[in-house]
Amino acid sequence: QKEVEQNSGPLSVPEGAIASLNCTYSDRGSQSFFWYRQYSGKSPELIMFIYSNGDKEDGRFTAQLNKASQYVSLLIRDSQPSDSATDLCAVARSNDYKLSFGAGTTVTVRA
Amino acid sequence: SQTIHQWPATLVQPVGSPLSLECTVEGTSNPNLYWYRQAAGRGLQLLFYSVGIGQISSEVPQNLSASRPQDRQFILSSKKLLLSDSGFYLCAWGWGETQYFGPGTRLLVL
Numbered sequence: 702q703k704e705v706e707q708n709s710g711p712l713s714v715p716e717g718a719i720a721s722l723n724c725t726y727s728d729r730g731s732q733s734f735f736w737y738r739q740y741s742g743k744s745p746e747l748i749m750f751i752y753s754n755g756d757k758e759d760g761r762f763t764a765q766l767n768k769a770s771q772y773v774s775l776l777i778r779d780s781q782p783s784d785s786a787t788d789l790c791a792v793a794r795s796n797d798y799k800l801s802f803g804a805g806t807t808v809t810v811r812a
Numbered sequence: 813s814q815t816i817h818q819w820p821a822t823l824v825q826p827v828g829s830p831l832s833l834e835c836t837v838e839g840t841s842n843p844n845l846y847w848y849r850q851a852a853g854r855g856l857q858l859l860f861y862s863v864g865i866g867q868i869s870s871e872v873p874q875n876l877s878a879s880r881p882q883d884r885q886f887i888l889s890s891k892k893l894l895l896s897d898s899g900f901y902l903c904a905w906g907w908g909e910t911q912y913f914g915p916g917t918r919l920l921v922l
Contacts, residue, residue: 733909744902744913745856789856793909798844798863799871800911804855 704728705792707803715811720777722806724790727771732795734766734773739805740786748775748788780810814839816914818903824920831876831890833917835903838884843905845886847878848913850900862886893921 705726714720724734733752737745751757751764751773763776773792777784787805815838825831837843847859858871860878868878875894879887886903898921903914 735910737913744916747910747912750910798861798906798909799858800909802856 705803710807733793735791818914833888846904
């Protein structure tokens with residue numbers, strides 16, 4: 702079992718719609734959760750992070766965390782062509798400086 | 813603000829040749845530093861991380877090595893490259909668990 706699993710996609714959404722990305726993790730000691738975006742040929746950029754159960758909103762992005770279910774998700778509202786990229790989920794244990802990355806979900810926003 | 817640099821941006825090397833990739837960070841002190849590799853179409857694989865000068869932890873046994881000669885400098889090396897070393901090499905810096913990536917070096921071993 703992989704430490705961090707994501708649906709590879711591609712996830713195709715129409716412009717203006719909500720994109721929903723899911724991520725599950727296997728280590729119950731995980732405490733910090735991150736979403737990164739990687740455009741083709743570029744390095745990952747941090748979208749947002751979440752530490753506590755529930756929802757955290759940042760602009761068009763909402764991260765949702767459920768530690769009991771070992772599940773973290775990312776909602777992208779009003780999807781734009783610039784959201785066409787691979788979004789990576791990453792997980793860290795408390796006081797551990799290492800991140801475990803999922804393989805990423807490729808999102809395509811169609812006009 | 814913090815900035816992370818990597819060079820070279822791209823590199824084509826023959827099998828068996830040596831390798832040296834450099835990463836430097838500006839605007840912060842005593843950061844955690846990381847080297848990752850991303851093979852084509854694959855996820856990020858952590859290779860090395862460092863919490864201080866001269867402190868290197870290796871995650872994957874391989875023909876690569878890392879060094880941290882200065883607080884904000886991280887170097888990835890190899891004495892003899894293999895075909896399987898091809899990939900996108902990313903350096904990252906971090907405080908706590910949050911990490912920020914450099915622009916990367918694309919390495920092709922022929």
